[in-house]
Amino acid sequence: MPSDTTTICPWKGRASYYSIVVDGEVNRDAAWYYPSPSTAASRIAGRIAFWHGVKIEDGGRRPGRRVFDRFRSTRPEPSGAVGGHGGAAHGESVDAVVVDLDDQTFFTAVEGRPAIVDFWAPWCGPCTTFHPDFERAAATHADRGVQFARVNVDASGGVATGLQIMSIPTVIVFDRFAHEIDRQIGVPSRRRLGQMIRHAEVMAVAGERGAA
Numbered sequence: 001m002p003s004d005t006t007t008i009c010p011w012k013g014r015a016s017y018y019s020i021v022v023d024g025e026v027n028r029d030a031a032w033y034y035p036s037p038s039t040a041a042s043r044i045a046g047r048i049a050f051w052h053g054v055k056i057e058d059g060g061r062r063p064g065r066r067v068f069d070r071f072r073s074t075r076p077e078p079s080g081a082v083g084g085h086g087g088a089a090h091g092e093s094v095d096a097v098v099v100d101l102d103d104q105t106f107f108t109a110v111e112g113r114p115a116i117v118d119f120w121a122p123w124c125g126p127c128t129t130f131h132p133d134f135e136r137a138a139a140t141h142a143d144r145g146v147q148f149a150r151v152n153v154d155a156s157g158g159v160a161t162g163l164q165i166m167s168i169p170t171v172i173v174f175d176r177f178a179h180e181i182d183r184q185i186g187v188p189s190r191r192r193l194g195q196m197i198r199h200a201e202v203m204a205v206a207g208e209r210g211a212a
Contacts, residue, residue: 005029009179012107012162013038018048032177038162044107097138098148103158106151111178114200115147119163119170121154127169130187134171141197145204173200 003017005028018031033048101109101117110117118134120127131150138148153160153168163172163180173182173196181203182196 003029007032007177007179009177012044012178015177047108049108049111097142098135098150101149101151101159102156106149106156106159107178110147110149110174111176113145113147113176114181114203115149115174115178116196116200117148117172117174118150119153119160119165119172120150120168121152123154124168126187130169133190133193137193137197141201144197144201146197146200171196175203 001019001021003019005017007015009015013034013036015032015034017029018033020027020030031048031050033046034044037044098118099109109115118127118130120130122128134148134150141148151159153165159165167185169187171184171188171193172180175181182199184192184196188196
């Protein structure tokens with residue numbers, strides 16, 4: 001049923017919400033959509049996103065994977081950590097939690113939980129130098145409720161324009177509604193990256209509590 005709740009994203013526009021009723025219980029604002037998304041976010045027109053524990057099933061078959069899961073693969077975890085946390089044992093395979101997004105996948109993939117996104121280009125030396133640190137951070141914090149992603153601005157001009165990416169690398173923290181919360185222009189120090197990750201993790205914990 002329609003909800004009176006609305007939120008505004010500076011680059012997607014105004015979001016509207018639905019509450020879901022199951023067995024007489026109301027899951028408030030469990031779905032949201034953009035009735036008139038901005039030109040930069042036109043690909044999300046007509047799409048509905050869900051959270052608050054909602055699982056989508058097709059004809060009784062197993063629940064579909066989250067949009068983000070479609071881009072997962074496996075790779076050995078690099079050694080080292082951001083923030084002093086330990087990772088998997090040497091040689092152990094883990095999910096590659098840094099995923100590559102583009103104009104078609106970005107807007108739906110970053111919603112639902114906090115995200116940290118690295119905007120880069122292949123010709124940018126500082127960008128590629130930063131990749132190992134970003135990947136180590138992602139592997140170390142993979143189970144903390146935060147999404148880690150990467151966007152090639154040369155191949156995804158719509159996203160870059162919509163977010164006004166003027167210099168690379170740029171690292172942005174988004175909340176679970178895909179609102180920008182923090183931005184670092186240039187390669188962040190390990191201390192600064194750790195600060196951004198902690199910020200995202202705090203939002204992830206707050207979101208889990210709010211959905212409980």
